[in-house]
Amino acid sequence: xxxxxxxxxxxxLTLFAKSSDFSIIVHKPFDAALLDVTQDYDRGISxxxxxxxxxxxxxxxxxxxxxxxxxxxxxDKLGTQMHLLKVNKNGKIILSKTSKLSKFSEAIAxxxxxxxxxxxxxxxxxxSLLVIKTNAQGKTLxxxxxxxxxxxxxxxxxxxxxxxxxxxxxSVTSRAITDNxxxxxxxxxxxxxxxxxxxxxxxxxxxxxxxxDDRGIDAVEAHDGSIVVVSTTSYDKHKNATLMRLTENxxxxxxxxxxxxxxxxxxxxxxxxxxxxLIALSxxxxxxxxxxxxxxxxxxxxxxxxxTIFTTYPSIINDIKEFSDGTLMGVGLIKDTFNTxxxxxxxxxxxxLLTQNHYGKENFDTFNALHILNNSQxxxxxxxxxxxxxETNMWLLKLNKDTTLAxxxxxxxxxxxxxxxxxxxxxxxxKLTISDDLHIEFTAxxxxxxxGKYKLTKEQTKFLKIFAYKISYFVKNNAEFLQSIEINGxxxxxxxxVDFTQRYLKNEKLSLERSFSVLSYIFSSQDITMQKVFxxxxxxxxxxxxxxxxxxxxxxxxxSRRVSFSIILK
Numbered sequence: 001x002x003x004x005x006x007x008x009x010x011x012x013l014t015l016f017a018k019s020s021d022f023s024i025i026v027h028k029p030f031d032a033a034l035l036d037v038t039q040d041y042d043r044g045i046s047x048x049x050x051x052x053x054x055x056x057x058x059x060x061x062x063x064x065x066x067x068x069x070x071x072x073x074x075x076d077k078l079g080t081q082m083h084l085l086k087v088n089k090n091g092k093i094i095l096s097k098t099s100k101l102s103k104f105s106e107a108i109a110x111x112x113x114x115x116x117x118x119x120x121x122x123x124x125x126x127x128s129l130l131v132i133k134t135n136a137q138g139k140t141l142x143x144x145x146x147x148x149x150x151x152x153x154x155x156x157x158x159x160x161x162x163x164x165x166x167x168x169x170x171s172v173t174s175r176a177i178t179d180n181x182x183x184x185x186x187x188x189x190x191x192x193x194x195x196x197x198x199x200x201x202x203x204x205x206x207x208x209x210x211x212x213d214d215r216g217i218d219a220v221e222a223h224d225g226s227i228v229v230v231s232t233t234s235y236d237k238h239k240n241a242t243l244m245r246l247t248e249n250x251x252x253x254x255x256x257x258x259x260x261x262x263x264x265x266x267x268x269x270x271x272x273x274x275x276x277x278l279i280a281l282s283x284x285x286x287x288x289x290x291x292x293x294x295x296x297x298x299x300x301x302x303x304x305x306x307x308t309i310f311t312t313y314p315s316i317i318n319d320i321k322e323f324s325d326g327t328l329m330g331v332g333l334i335k336d337t338f339n340t341x342x343x344x345x346x347x348x349x350x351x352x353l354l355t356q357n358h359y360g361k362e363n364f365d366t367f368n369a370l371h372i373l374n375n376s377q378x379x380x381x382x383x384x385x386x387x388x389x390x391e392t393n394m395w396l397l398k399l400n401k402d403t404t405l406a407x408x409x410x411x412x413x414x415x416x417x418x419x420x421x422x423x424x425x426x427x428x429x430x431k432l433t434i435s436d437d438l439h440i441e442f443t444a445x446x447x448x449x450x451x452g453k454y455k456l457t458k459e460q461t462k463f464l465k466i467f468a469y470k471i472s473y474f475v476k477n478n479a480e481f482l483q484s485i486e487i488n489g490x491x492x493x494x495x496x497x498v499d500f501t502q503r504y505l506k507n508e509k510l511s512l513e514r515s516f517s518v519l520s521y522i523f524s525s526q527d528i529t530m531q532k533v534f535x536x537x538x539x540x541x542x543x544x545x546x547x548x549x550x551x552x553x554x555x556x557x558x559x560s561r562r563v564s565f566s567i568i569l570k
Contacts, residue, residue: 020407020408021397021405021406021407021408022091022397022398022405022406022407022408023395023396023397023405024087024091024093024395024396024397025384025393025394025395026085026093026096026393026394026395026396027386027393028051028052028053028391028393028394029052029053030051030052030053030391031052031391031392032049032050032051032052032083032391032392032393032394033049033050033368033382033383033392033393033394034047034048034049034083034085034368034369034381034382034383034394034395034396035047035048035049035050035106035107035108035109035368035369035381036048036049036107036108036109036110036368036369036381037110037369037370037371037379037380037381037396038110038111038112038118038371038379039112039371039373039374039379040086040112040116040136041112041116042088042089042116043088043089043373043374044086044087044088044089044094045086045087045089045371045373045379045396045398046084046085046086046095046110046118047084047085047086047110047369047379047381047394047396048082048083048084048085048107048108048109048110048120048122049082049083049085049106049107049108049368049381049394050080050081050082050083050105050106050107051080051081051083051098051394052079052080052081053079053081053098079104079125080104080105080106080125081098081099081100081101081104081105082098082099082101082105082106082107082120082122082130082132083096083097083098083099083107083394084096084097084098084099084107084110084118084120084134084138085097085394085396086138087396088480089409090408090409090414090481091398091408092480094480095137095138097138099132101124101130103124103125103126103128104124104125104126105122105123105124105125105130106122106123106125107120107121107122108121108122108123108154108155108156108157109121109122109154109156109157109158110157111157111158111159111165112159113133113163113198114163115135115136116135116136117133117134117135117136117141118132118133118134118136118138119131119132119133119157119159119165120132120133120134120157121154121156121157121165121167122154123152123153123154123169124145126151127147127150127151127152127153127172128145128146128147128152129145129146129147129152129153129154129167129169129194130143130144130145130146130154131143131144131146131157131165131167131196131200132144133200142199142200144196144200144202146167146194146202146205147171147192147194148171148192150171150172150173151171151172152169152170152171152172152192153169153170153171153215154167154168154169155168155169155170155215155216155217155218156168156169156217156218156219158218158219158220158221160195160221161221161225162197162198163197163198164195164196164197164198164203165195165196166193166194166195166196166219166221166227167192167193167194167195167196168191168192168193168216168217168218168219168229169192169193169215169216170189170190170191170192170214170215170216171189171190171192171207172188172189173188173189173190188212188213189209189213189214189215190207190208190209190214191207191208191209191214191215191216191229191231192205192206192207192216193205193206193207193208193216193219193227193229193246193250194206195250204249204250206250208229208231208244208252209231209233210233212233212234212235213232213233213234213235214231214232214233214234214242215231215232215234216229216231217230217231217232217266217267217268217269218230218266218267218268218269219269220269220270220271220277221271222245222271222275222277222299223271223275224299225248226245226246226247226248226253226299227245227246227247227248227250228243228244228245228246228269228271228277228299229243229244229245229246229269230242230243230266230269230279231243231244231266232264232265232266233257238259238261238263239263239264239265240257240258240259240260240264241257241258241264241265241266241279241281242255242256242257242258243255243256243257243258243279243297243301244256245299245301254300254301256301258295260283262283262284262285263283263284264281264282264283264293265281265282265283266279266280266281267280267281267282267316267317267318267319267332268280268317268318268319268320270320270321270322272296272322273322273324273326275299276296276297276298276299276304277296277297277298277299278294278295278296278320278322278328279294279295279297280292280293280294280317280318280319280320280330281293281294281295282315282316282317283308285310289313289314290314290315290316291308291309291310291311291314291315292308292309292311292315292316292317292330292332292345293306293307293308293309294306294307294309294317294320294347294351296351305350305351307350307351307352309345309353311334311356313334313335313336314334314335314336315332315333315334315343315345316332316333316334316343317330317331317332317343317345318330318331318332318333318366318367318368318369319331319332319367319368319369319370320370321370321371321372321378322372323372323376323401324376326348326349327346327347327348327349327354328346328347328348328349328351329344329345329346329347329370329372329378329401329403330343330344330345330346330347330370331343331344331345331367331368331369331370331380331382332345332366332367333365333366333367334358338362339360339362339363339364340360340363340364340365340366341358341359341360341365341366342358342359342360342365342366342367342380342382342395343356343357343358343359343367344356344357344358344359344367344380344399344403346401346403355402355403356403357403357404359397359405360384361387362387363385363386363387363389364383364385364392365382365383365384365385365395366382366383367380367381367382368381368382368383369381369382373398376401377398377399377400377401377406378398378399378400378401379396379397379398380396380397380398380399381395381396382395382396382397383395414481415438415478415481415567415569416434416436416438418474418477418478419434419438419440419474419567420434422470422473422474423440423470426466426467429444430443430444431443431444431447431463432444438566438567438568438569439564439565439566439567440564440565440566440567441562441564442463442562442563442564443559444463445558446459446460446463447459447460447463447562448558448559448561448562449514449561449562449563450561451492451494451557451561452510454489454510454513454514454516454517455517456517456518456521461521464518464521464522464525465525467522468521468522468525468526469525471485471522471565472525472526472530475530475533475534475537476530476533479533479537481569481570482537482567482568482569482570483537483568483569483570484537484538484539484568485537485538485539485565485566485567485568486538486539486540486541486565486566486568487515487518487519487522487538487539487540487541487563487564487565488511488515488541488542488543488547488563488564488565488566489510489511489512489513489514489515489516489518489540489541489542489543489563490511490514490543490544490545490547490548490560490561490562490563490564491507491510491511491514491544491545491548491560491561492507492545492548492555492557492558492560492561493507493545493548493555493557493560494557495507504544504545505544507544507545508542508543508544509542510542510544511542511543511544511545512540512541512542513542514542514561514562514563515540515541515542515563516540518563519538519540522534522538523538545560548560549562
């Protein structure tokens with residue numbers, strides 16, 4: 001079915017990534033996934049999930065008396081591990097790091113800290129909960145392992161207004177006679193919440209629920225500091241959604257159940273810009289197919305909107321966010337008998353579906369989380385499975401607001417625009433030009449060399465002082481893309497009373513001296529740290545009169561006596 005105009009008609013389209021699309025699939029030897037995503041302050045994108053690794057080079061000479069010894073030897077820092085992935089704004093992976101914990105673990109949530117670091121939440125496979133605070137490079141600042149003696153599971157980690165975080169999950173009931181009610185719990189599983197300060201201090205940890213099976217799914221902080229939690233309650237053949245509002249200390253203010261004959265599963269709750277709330281749920285229709293349901297309510301549990309989105313195939317929204325104009329985008333999955341695709345849906349402020357797209361191939365693909373970026377594009381984290389494969393891969397995409405795939409900017413185009421921004425004043429003043437192939441030419445008459453001269457004039461040094469500062473700033477922020485920066489000296493073709501060979505060689509030496517004068521001045525103006533960077537990148541060369549400047553097929557001798565820069569990308 002062809003795509004129709006966004007925000008006017010409904011459409012369905014399964015899309016496939018092309019090489020220029022911002023769609024990054026990270027292949028690991030075994031199953032891997034991305035489960036949450038955020039934007040960094042440098043406009044990069046970070047996502048967390050898990051990857052797996054196993055020891056495949058076991059020493060054949062070592063013998064094991066039993067399987068448990070073998071597993072103990074192979075599991076240390078291997079198996080399922082939390083994974084942090086970071087890409088820059090151009091789609092290049094700049095950080096890919098596993099936690100290397102002593103126990104198998106998965107990361108399920110990531111939030112930003114004011115210093116560009118992260119809070120990462122997750123759990124170990126044996127039932128412990130984890131909160132980790134890292135710096136921007138993923139180095140651990142503190143690590144908290146917490147929970148009960150029972151089997152616990154975290155579903156989300158949300159940032160609070162005081163800089164701390166709230167872990168939302170569930171805990172199995174032990175029913176030990178000697179335990180108090182917190183340890184025993186209220187039912188089969190209980191809602192389990194733990195609040196931490198920004199410094200990692202555990203402020204409180206509480207259980208909530210009924211005599212049935214209750215699981216904490218998600219939470220959000222209200223504008224007054226209270227906390228609204230969404231959870232599930234399961235009993236017999238029923239599965240209902242439950243809302244409760246807590247004080248900042250975890251004391252219950254109100255509780256509301258959504259009881260239906262059909263199975264209902266909440267997936268996400270968000271606070272809207274009008275300070276009301278929205279829950280994304282899935283519920284089964286009469287044909288036993290999952291359908292998306294959205295409920296908007298206020299702080300006093302009054303229902304403002306309640307919409308069910310009817311689709312041909314079973315559909316689930318795992319995450320949803322609000323744009324500044326009130327429209328909403330949700331991501332999740334849509335599945336038929338043989339295939340599951342990543343699903344993107346856009347809704348208006350009254351929860352009416354505007355458009356949807358599907359992403360994936362004839363295999364298992366799903367979207368788990370999204371983050372609206374500063375430029376209204378959307379980062380999406382998910383899972384992709386290759387054709388004829390049984391192993392999942394980490395999948396990170398960037399979408400446009402109309403649900404199409406964003407394009408990766410080419411390095412040349414990006415670097416060209418960066419250079420234009422840095423040297424905008426010099427370009428406006430016609431002191432230099434920057435060509436599409438990243439060639440910088442000095443064009444002001446005061447920057448040309450006099451005939452036979454190579455030492456810098458006062459005008460040249462005055463200009464190069466500013467140029468050196470700006471080129472240093474450019475290199476510092478874009479070194480990862482640069483292979484080299486060539487400083488090319490040039491001459492006119494003249495040299496009195498010598499033959500062609502000597503004329504070329506003498507001009508070659510002169511062009512080298514001009515290149516060296518400029519290189520020497522720029523290099524000497526840098527601190528030792530940048531000089532070490534410059535050593536790897538900057539190269540001086542003399543081109544004699546091989547690239548003399550022509551005007552109307554005639555040599556422009558004055559403009560030929562110059563120095564130019566050529567930026568070569570990796």
